[in-house]
Amino acid sequence: xxxxxxxxxxxxxxxxxxxxxxxxxxxxxxxxxxxxxxxxxxxxxxxxxxxxxxxxxxxxxxxxxxxxxxxxxxxxxxxxxxxxxxxxxxxxxxxxxxxxxxxxxxxxxxxxxxxxxxxxxxxxxxxxxxxxxxxxxxxxxxxxxxxxxxxxxxxxxxxxxxxxxxxxxxxxxxxxxxxxxxxxxxxxxxxxxxxxxxxxxxxxxxxxxxxxxxxxxxxxxxxxxxxxxxxxxxxxxxxxxxxxxxxxxxxxxxxxxxxxxxxxxxxxxxxxxxxxxxxxxxxxxxxxxxxxxxxxxxxxxxxxxxxxxxxxxxxxxxxxxxxxxxxxxxxxxxxxxxxxxxxxxxxxxx
Numbered sequence: 001x002x003x004x005x006x007x008x009x010x011x012x013x014x015x016x017x018x019x020x021x022x023x024x025x026x027x028x029x030x031x032x033x034x035x036x037x038x039x040x041x042x043x044x045x046x047x048x049x050x051x052x053x054x055x056x057x058x059x060x061x062x063x064x065x066x067x068x069x070x071x072x073x074x075x076x077x078x079x080x081x082x083x084x085x086x087x088x089x090x091x092x093x094x095x096x097x098x099x100x101x102x103x104x105x106x107x108x109x110x111x112x113x114x115x116x117x118x119x120x121x122x123x124x125x126x127x128x129x130x131x132x133x134x135x136x137x138x139x140x141x142x143x144x145x146x147x148x149x150x151x152x153x154x155x156x157x158x159x160x161x162x163x164x165x166x167x168x169x170x171x172x173x174x175x176x177x178x179x180x181x182x183x184x185x186x187x188x189x190x191x192x193x194x195x196x197x198x199x200x201x202x203x204x205x206x207x208x209x210x211x212x213x214x215x216x217x218x219x220x221x222x223x224x225x226x227x228x229x230x231x232x233x234x235x236x237x238x239x240x241x242x243x244x245x246x247x248x249x250x251x252x253x254x255x256x257x258x259x260x261x262x263x264x265x266x267x268x269x270x271x272x273x274x275x276x277x278x279x280x281x282x283x284x285x286x287x288x289x290x291x292x293x294x295x296x297x298x299x300x301x302x303x304x305x306x307x308x309x310x311x312x313x314x315x316x317x318x319x320x321x322x323x324x325x326x327x328x329x330x331x332x333x334x335x336x337x338x339x340x341x342x343x344x345x346x347x348x349x350x
Contacts, residue, residue, distance in 0.1 A: 026348035035091025039330030099159040115188040145192030150204035199240040207247020231260030250279040287322040300339030307343040
């Protein structure tokens with residue numbers, strides 16, 4: 001969605017895939033972390049330049065391999081919500097270790113950042129964003145908005161253990177926090193709808209390796225109504241909702257559909273290929289998150305096999321399938337990064 005693809009039909013094909021309207025190819029993407037660039041440098045650049053159908057057109061020497069800022073630098077970093085991050089390795093995102101609402105007493109005077117001025121790690125430049133959206137629209141590219149964080153914002157603010165306790169005990173402060181964050185999101189969403197985008201993305205890690213962080217019943221009681229109130233204005237305006245959430249979510253796919261999610265990125269290993277086929281196929285667009293836990297230890301043939309099988313099992317002439325890969329460090333051999341690109345081109349981009 002971010003690059004100037006030479007094919008003017010990119011937006012049309014993406015939306016046809018999302019809406020199961022017989023796309024010509026399977027949209028796919030490949031995310032590389034700053035830590036990966038720091039480690040592999042020109043060798044990684046060579047791979048990216050060799051695969052413009054995956055990464056879009058690039059130019060040699062156009063990237064500062066060592067450029068880091070905010071949460072990607074080593075050490076402590078405080079975001080605009082007052083959450084303190086700690087990172088031990090340059091180029092990776094750390095974790096939140098300081099929670100501004102760890103004590104509920106702080107909620108009374110807590111003020112979220114102004115959503116029309118600040119995002120989590122900086123300031124919005126709405127004039128530039130509007131110009132960029134218009135440029136992409138003219139180029140035939142997908143236009144997208146950033147709805148920021150949802151469930152993970154809760155445990156960033158409260159701390160994970162505290163939030164789990166809040167949900168189990170039905171803490172009376174929790175609805176007030178949810179209402180506060182909902183209003184923040186709705187202001188931000190209205191701005192994206194005013195600009196005019198095809199899709200708004202939200203980040204909301206709520207799954208673990210074998211299940212949800214909370215029970216499905218607790219999700220339906222506390223979180224699903226919140227999601228619905230946030231996603232409904234998007235869908236009523238004809239804008240799709242992209243939900244990015246790691247972990248095993250197969251138990252709440254029906255709930256996500258009912259809440260208004262258009263596309264989700266289920267992780268291959270946590271949900272299994274069979275589980276994704278059973279819970280998602282034909283019900284919600286799948287942006288399959290390939291098995292990044294495998295990439296460091298497998299052969300190029302293993303990668304090719306996984307992508308081929310995924311397309312065979314989850315693919316359809318009607319669409320409903322996308323695919324993505326992510327590499328976060330330098331433990332994945334370059335040959336496997338190359339293999340991911342080749343396999344995507346072979347099975348997704350004929």
